[in-house]
Amino acid sequence: xxxxxxxVYMPNDNxxxxxxxxxxxxxxxxxxxxxxxxxYQEILEWVAEGNTITDNGGGE
Amino acid sequence: xxxxxxxSAGLTLGAQVNFRNLIINGDxxxxxxxxxxxxxxSGGYYTVDxxxxxxxxxTWTLSQSTDVPTGQGFAKSAKWDCTATGTPTAGxxxxxxxxxEGQFLQYLKKGTSNAESMTLSxxxxxxxxxxxxxxxxxxxxxxxxxxxxxxxxxxxxxKKTLTFDGDTTGAYSNDNGQSLQCxxxxxxxxxFTSGTLATSWESTTNANRAVGQVNLADSTSNEWYITGVQxxxxxxxxxxxxLPFDVNLQRCLRYYxxxxxxxxxxxxxxxxxxLDISGFSDGSNNLLFDIPHKVRMRGxxxxxxxxxxxxxxxxxxxxxxxxxxxxxxxxxxxxxENNLSTYVNIGASWTGGFVAGHYTLDAxx
Numbered sequence: 001x002x003x004x005x006x007x008v009y010m011p012n013d014n015x016x017x018x019x020x021x022x023x024x025x026x027x028x029x030x031x032x033x034x035x036x037x038x039x040y041q042e043i044l045e046w047v048a049e050g051n052t053i054t055d056n057g058g059g060e
Numbered sequence: 061x062x063x064x065x066x067x068s069a070g071l072t073l074g075a076q077v078n079f080r081n082l083i084i085n086g087d088x089x090x091x092x093x094x095x096x097x098x099x100x101x102s103g104g105y106y107t108v109d110x111x112x113x114x115x116x117x118x119t120w121t122l123s124q125s126t127d128v129p130t131g132q133g134f135a136k137s138a139k140w141d142c143t144a145t146g147t148p149t150a151g152x153x154x155x156x157x158x159x160x161e162g163q164f165l166q167y168l169k170k171g172t173s174n175a176e177s178m179t180l181s182x183x184x185x186x187x188x189x190x191x192x193x194x195x196x197x198x199x200x201x202x203x204x205x206x207x208x209x210x211x212x213x214x215x216x217x218x219k220k221t222l223t224f225d226g227d228t229t230g231a232y233s234n235d236n237g238q239s240l241q242c243x244x245x246x247x248x249x250x251x252f253t254s255g256t257l258a259t260s261w262e263s264t265t266n267a268n269r270a271v272g273q274v275n276l277a278d279s280t281s282n283e284w285y286i287t288g289v290q291x292x293x294x295x296x297x298x299x300x301x302x303l304p305f306d307v308n309l310q311r312c313l314r315y316y317x318x319x320x321x322x323x324x325x326x327x328x329x330x331x332x333x334x335l336d337i338s339g340f341s342d343g344s345n346n347l348l349f350d351i352p353h354k355v356r357m358r359g360x361x362x363x364x365x366x367x368x369x370x371x372x373x374x375x376x377x378x379x380x381x382x383x384x385x386x387x388x389x390x391x392x393x394x395x396x397e398n399n400l401s402t403y404v405n406i407g408a409s410w411t412g413g414f415v416a417g418h419y420t421l422d423a424x425x
Binding site: 001008010011012016017018020021026027028029030031032033034036037038039 | 102236237327342343344346359360361362363364365372373389390391392393395403422423424425
């Protein structure tokens, strides 16, 4: 079960990112922006349920 | 199989002699994620590789068991143990399944006039007797076919064989996506049981998918075991094709792998198998490194990093003047089906440094 998701931009490139997904058991995983990835599909479903991905923008 | 005599008419071999089992890890021998998970109330991959648990009611302990049918050559089985009962609401379900890539299914010739039948064989044991449903679901074309089987004797290993007709409608996509689900239903709400069981291929109607299915969650005495799963082309079941352990493991690595010893579950507190890596600075305080995957994965994996203390998202680092734990991140656009690219922020102005930790890679369907 997803608890939170944060969009993390790559160093020196604010156009490329992964999703830091934290599940309710406290596990943090890096999920690619790829529709063939099952965790990305779960994130899309989680967003469709009304949840929001944290996006602090690219920083470096 | 050793050939000792060649008939005068020559040898006739079936289309698929070796690697004829479409199910990976059918003997339940590989369990990289761990051998037991308790208090489970939601779906996921928990124990034996490639087998997914779809759960939205009841509470379960899921494990890799050594309870196996006697004298059949199996050493492990997958086990469901109900620890809190549940009655399904209309849309709830319990399922055990494996999802199969379309590119592995092309020789079934689905969607053509030469579509092949499939035969599923497996050993099963349960304290809950009655009718159970197995479903083959074509995710590319939203079609399915089901067969029922009966567990007639409580707590007794039984071998079941079910044949599913070929389907002349709807081809499987020839790619690495999810095309076929082979599913053992273990409980279902009325949304899945109120129709007529789909014993021929049809466009999926939920009401026809699990008609007659017993509820494995109706007693905390209920257990369900399975092993020796084989899905093969044709209308007869051949003997289970035992693969060498290492070959079986290699097939599983396409979907999931880890740095830990096989016997250590991810998040274990251990330095055994840990990676110590010296890297270069990317100019943004990060130590950057690449590691090729052990085998090419199905797709770009989800990456979970762990330090030796079992904390996820963190790796240990050391450099001139500092050490500690810091966030490890999969480098988007570089991590792919063949490579893991990682950066760890270890601070500014370092000339030499290293990082250390574990990871898991998940490219399951």
